[in-house]
Amino acid sequence: MSPNKIHSSRNLLFWTLLLGLSAIQYGCGHAAATENQANQAIPLPVITVSNTSRTVYQEYPAALEGRVNVEIRPQVSGYLTQIYVDEGAYVQKGQQLFRIDDRMYNEQLQQSHAALNAAKANVQKAQVELDRLTPLVESKVISPIQLKTAKEEYAAAKAMEAQAQAGVSNARINLGYTLITAPVSGYIGRIPYKLGSLVAQGAQLPLTVLSDVKEMYAYFSLSEKAFMAFQNKYPGKTIEEKISNLPPVELVLADNSVYAQKGKMSMVEGQFDKTVGAIALRAAFPNEAGTLRTGNTGRIRVAEAMSDVLIVPQESTFEIQDKVFVFTLDNANKAISKPISVSGKTAHYYYVSKGLTAGEKIVYSGIGNLHDGTLIAPQRFPLDSLLKAREL
Incomplete structure (x- = not known):
């Protein structure tokens, strides 16, 4: 190998080792910085919970x-001719409320009286015939069968009289239904019908609702x-x-x-x-x-009335799946999430029956970004001062 090639290889190895050492030093420095940042305590207000006796409210x-709510409904059909009250008025029991056209029901009553008079006349006629035949049968002038027939006719006439009397009573009741009075004292509700409206028994809307x-x-x-x-x-x-x-x-x-x-x-x-x-x-x-x-x-x-309960401000809590949690502090001032059982609440506080003990420290506010293990620098926040400044 030529001297130039050997020299180039040595330069490449040198720079490779230099870059590797730089990367190792950067990684160690970054990890140390991250660790220092993780160990840096977050200053947050912390309160100490304690037992108390309070009156709590469940809502x-x-x-x-109203104690009595009566739907006023017509018992007969007809046109409204009078409305004696106004919506929202207070009325006494028995006071007149509505009147339905009664002319037809007056006629029915007159017809029923006429039918009753006719039935009474038939009874009298049957009674006369019975009185005439009785001595004749006793004298054996006529057959007893004729007297028996007369008695049956008299009984039928009496039945027709009773039926006619019932017709009169029914017609009188219907006529009475045309004047509607208050069954109880109370306030008149909405009146959906006006003068001249046709009303009927079984209509969907009542005439009004009367509330005691x-x-x-x-x-x-x-x-x-x-x-x-x-x-x-x-x-x-x-x-x-x-x-x-x-x-x-x-x-x-x-x-x-x-x-x-x-x-x-x-x-x-x-x-x-x-x-x-x-x-x-x-x-x-x-x-x-x-x-x-x-x-x-x-x-x-x-x-x-509750005794020996713990008070926790609502802003010190958070919810996960319908469970209420707080962040407590351990001996190393690290945040630990803990579920609590709420036995009552007010506008600002929860009353805790389980999950906390008197003397425990919890993070008062600023818990939105906390998680288990976060190091806290406790800033003491007196709960007594908070209770005095804010109504329970």
Whole structure:
């Protein structure tokens, strides 16, 4: 091999070794930088959870109805000739509401009276014939068969009289149906019919709906799981006893204000709705001022006194597949995700029954990008100050 070729080979080997050493040094430096970056602690606020005793509230969506909601429907057909009330008016029991044209029903009553008078005349005629034949049969002047026939004719006349009397009563009832009065005291709902409208028994729309709202019923539902928890939570051998031991409940209105008067649980439905897997309950609220109306919505709030529970701010939690988690700190200040069981909540806090113990430290905020093993530089955040600054 010539000297020039040997020299070129040595130069190539030298530069190859130099590039390799540079790559090794860069890789080691980059790995060290990455490791230093991973070990760099992130400063985040941290709170220490502790036991407390609080009154918590469970809320359930509710629909309100008056104690009595009566659909006013016509019992006879005819044209509306009078509407005595207006929509939204308060009426007393027995007050006149509607009148249906009664001319046809007056005629029917007159015809029924005429038929009754004719039936009474036939009874009298049959009675006279019976009275005439009775002594003749006793004297054996005529055959007894004639008296028997007269008695049957008299019985038939009496039956026709009873039928005519029933016709009069039925016609009088139909005539009475032409004047519709309020069966209960309450508020008039919408009136879809106007003067001159033809109404009939069995029509799709009622004349109106009359609501007695002196006492309101708020209906809400519990899932099967929540209902079982309810059964285990309150004393009593039967559901009725458990309901009677419930504290008064509150009604939160649509504007988030709390209704002034508290209600009482009064009923639980006999079975679960298979379609939604829930059972309906009812709470009764006094409503003498008429503030609440049928169709209102709100939320039933059930209070529960809890002792020795842990309070966790909601911003300290995150959810994965319907489970609630927090990031706790181990002895090396590394973040560890941990699931918790929530026994109640307020607008800002969760009450934890399982998953945490008093004295544990959790990351208060800034948990969006955390993962298990992240090193935290704890910034102490006093939970007591947070509780004082924010209502539970």
